[in-house]
Amino acid sequence: MSSSSFDAVRNTKASDRPAEYEPGSLVHIFWTSGWDSTYRLIELSRMPVTVEPVYCIDRGRKSIEIEKSAMNEILKQLRAKPETKAEILPIKEIDIALLPENKDITKAFKTILASGHIGSQHEWLAKAALDYPGIEIGIEKPIGALGGCTSALSKFAEMVQVNGMWKIDPSASSWEALQIFGNLTFPILGINELEMLDNIKRWGYEDVMSHIWFCLVPINGRPCGVCHSCTLKIERGMGWLLPPEAHKRYKRHQRIKAMMNLPVIGLPLRALREVKRKFHAIINS
Numbered sequence: 001m002s003s004s005s006f007d008a009v010r011n012t013k014a015s016d017r018p019a020e021y022e023p024g025s026l027v028h029i030f031w032t033s034g035w036d037s038t039y040r041l042i043e044l045s046r047m048p049v050t051v052e053p054v055y056c057i058d059r060g061r062k063s064i065e066i067e068k069s070a071m072n073e074i075l076k077q078l079r080a081k082p083e084t085k086a087e088i089l090p091i092k093e094i095d096i097a098l099l100p101e102n103k104d105i106t107k108a109f110k111t112i113l114a115s116g117h118i119g120s121q122h123e124w125l126a127k128a129a130l131d132y133p134g135i136e137i138g139i140e141k142p143i144g145a146l147g148g149c150t151s152a153l154s155k156f157a158e159m160v161q162v163n164g165m166w167k168i169d170p171s172a173s174s175w176e177a178l179q180i181f182g183n184l185t186f187p188i189l190g191i192n193e194l195e196m197l198d199n200i201k202r203w204g205y206e207d208v209m210s211h212i213w214f215c216l217v218p219i220n221g222r223p224c225g226v227c228h229s230c231t232l233k234i235e236r237g238m239g240w241l242l243p244p245e246a247h248k249r250y251k252r253h254q255r256i257k258a259m260m261n262l263p264v265i266g267l268p269l270r271a272l273r274e275v276k277r278k279f280h281a282i283i284n285s
Helices: 002-010 035-045 063-078 103-115 121-129 149-155 174-180 193-203 228-235 244-260 269-283
Strands: 028-031 048-059 092-095 159-161 165-168
Touching: 028 035, 035 048, 035 063, 035 193, 048 063, 048 121, 103 121, 103 149, 103 174, 121 174, 121 269, 165 174, 228 244
Parallel strands: 028 048, 048 092
Antiparallel strands: 159 165
């Protein structure tokens, strides 16, 4: 596949995204309580539609109960917002261990995986999407290099915009893309995280977003401050989503990284001992 259609995705402006659904439409959305899918749920809540969030349960994740608690609090706040026009149905839970095998999806996933990194969740999301054709998924426009899902889309799919949302073009995409992404709708693929943040502030939904869950390795049920997701949030101006102790860990981690990047080859023994002393001082600070 060519990357021309993904160039069009990159060139999409946040202001170019029109209202997507007719009043009264039923919209399904994969929701995890993370930034992207919660942002999209907020958008949908402001439309006169019916929304059914779908939560896929991966028993291997340690944050299931944290995510469920976050979702319940977010729904409580959204339903109380005067701006909410949507009817938000109870969350539909799907245990991924109970999804039936699908040889075509598994084969397509392995082919895409062999070409580069893509999260294992995309195999079972494709299986779950078979029962919800057109279900929304929260994949944002990347800031910087493509990675994971967006990289796979650029290699295996041609994208087309329909009513403000990006979808796979079935006539121009690979067989693999149709198996993995063909039942999905990408409503926020044309907006990046910083543009979403601007909207959240403009709409006044910081209180709702403060309950999202994104940390990969929580400590005592709270964001760690050092995993990839936590680091991105802090470095993109969303540090208000993390508690004070997470910020302390982030700063300590950055200092350790700086120490680890010191050129130690050729240093005299006394200097190496000093590096070691400072390293342990940072860890124990």
